[in-house]
Amino acid sequence: MGRMDGRVAIITGGARGQGRAHAIALAREGASIVLVDIADQVDAVQYPLAVPADLDQAQELVEKEGARCLQVQADVRNRAAIDDAVSRTVAEFGRIDVLVANAGIVGYGTALEQSHELFDAIVGTCLTGAWNCCRAVLPHMIKRGYGRIAITSSGLVGFAAPNVTPYIAAKNGVVGLMKGLALELIDKGITVNIVQPYIVNTPLAHSEAAYKVFVPDDARVTGKRVALTTVVAGGVARIRECSRCDDGFAGRIRGAELAERVGGQGGSGGVAVEPGAMVPHGFDVAFDATHVGRPAL
Numbered sequence: 001m002g003r004m005d006g007r008v009a010i011i012t013g014g015a016r017g018q019g020r021a022h023a024i025a026l027a028r029e030g031a032s033i034v035l036v037d038i039a040d041q042v043d044a045v046q047y048p049l050a051v052p053a054d055l056d057q058a059q060e061l062v063e064k065e066g067a068r069c070l071q072v073q074a075d076v077r078n079r080a081a082i083d084d085a086v087s088r089t090v091a092e093f094g095r096i097d098v099l100v101a102n103a104g105i106v107g108y109g110t111a112l113e114q115s116h117e118l119f120d121a122i123v124g125t126c127l128t129g130a131w132n133c134c135r136a137v138l139p140h141m142i143k144r145g146y147g148r149i150a151i152t153s154s155g156l157v158g159f160a161a162p163n164v165t166p167y168i169a170a171k172n173g174v175v176g177l178m179k180g181l182a183l184e185l186i187d188k189g190i191t192v193n194i195v196q197p198y199i200v201n202t203p204l205a206h207s208e209a210a211y212k213v214f215v216p217d218d219a220r221v222t223g224k225r226v227a228l229t230t231v232v233a234g235g236v237a238r239i240r241e242c243s244r245c246d247d248g249f250a251g252r253i254r255g256a257e258l259a260e261r262v263g264g265q266g267g268s269g270g271v272a273v274e275p276g277a278m279v280p281h282g283f284d285v286a287f288d289a290t291h292v293g294r295p296a297l
């Protein structure tokens with residue numbers, strides 16, 4: 001018996017990455033799965049999005065878990081297409097219990113380096129797309145008096161991080177979306193939550209565009225231990241370790257929070273990292289992500 005036996009879950013951005021992982025995990029627990037993904041490139045985006053073969057592979061992996069699976073190639077920015085995906089889900093499975101509004105894209109670079117088209121694509125996907133999906137499932141969930149909605153935000157929410165400004169704006173937006181919906185739906189059997197991942201090993205986080213911004217060229221040397229630091233408000237510093245991957249890319253960010261905090265605010269630990277000031281003990285190179293492009297040497 002799985003915890004999701006008999007349930008039906010829609011997962012957007014389900015072709016690969018975290019969405020695919022959510023789909024497999026839910027399938028393993030017994031849910032039937034609807035994978036929604038654009039599986040196509042959006043011109044302004046700086047790294048490749050999923051392709052139809054990713055959707056097929058995700059479906060295969062879900063079915064391997066013994067679950068039923070429907071795939072829908074649709075853009076979450078397209079309301080009619082999302083409404084149609086929801087109708088198809090109800091026609092195929094008779095119900096929708098779970099929505100994982102996970103589809104998202106990021107843009108890297110300063111405000112001047114990110115085009116209006118990229119801003120629109122990011123907000124359209126991460127924020128309006130999440131709204132479109134929630135809005136589309138709600139009539140059904142409210143009628144049934146049951147629903148579980150998870151929207152993917154970002155661990156960057158609450159940080160001051162430059163070079164991903166449209167993304168942070170959109171990911172902050174879904175926090176508001178979640179809070180408002182959660183309160184409205186509190187007595188209707190529907191919960192709404194957000195997931196705030198930090199750095200996850202997917203093509204969104206690992207692309208030339210990302211490394212250009214977050215790992216400077218002179219740190220991209222095999223074998224060097226790179227400390228990626230982000231100095232946030234109040235002098236709080238976070239340090240993550242990056243190391244060059246065997247496949248030639250710099251910066252497989254292990255996510256271990258090696259140290260955080262200077263001064264008197266929040267967090268724990270205590271390594272002082274002034275922008276550009278020091279290389280933390282045990283590292284060859286420090287890179288200050290707060291002041292992108294300037295190695296903290």
Ligand SMILES: NC(=O)c1ccc[n+]([C@@H]2O[C@H](COP(=O)([O-])OP(=O)(O)OC[C@H]3O[C@@H](n4cnc5c(N)ncnc54)[C@H](O)[C@@H]3O)[C@@H](O)[C@H]2O)c1
Nearest residue numbers: 013017018037038049050075076103104199200202204205
């Ligand atoms: N990877 C990270 O470090 C990280 C950190 C914090 C938050 N997130 C968020 O996690 C979520 C999943 O991202 P991921 O890391 O798996 O990246 P990913 O790029 O591997 O997966 C995103 C998926 O969304 C799909 N997609 C993009 N635009 C779409 C659209 N308009 N309509 C439908 N599908 C669309 C892509 O084709 C892709 O399959 C995103 O919302 C992302 O912003 C990622």
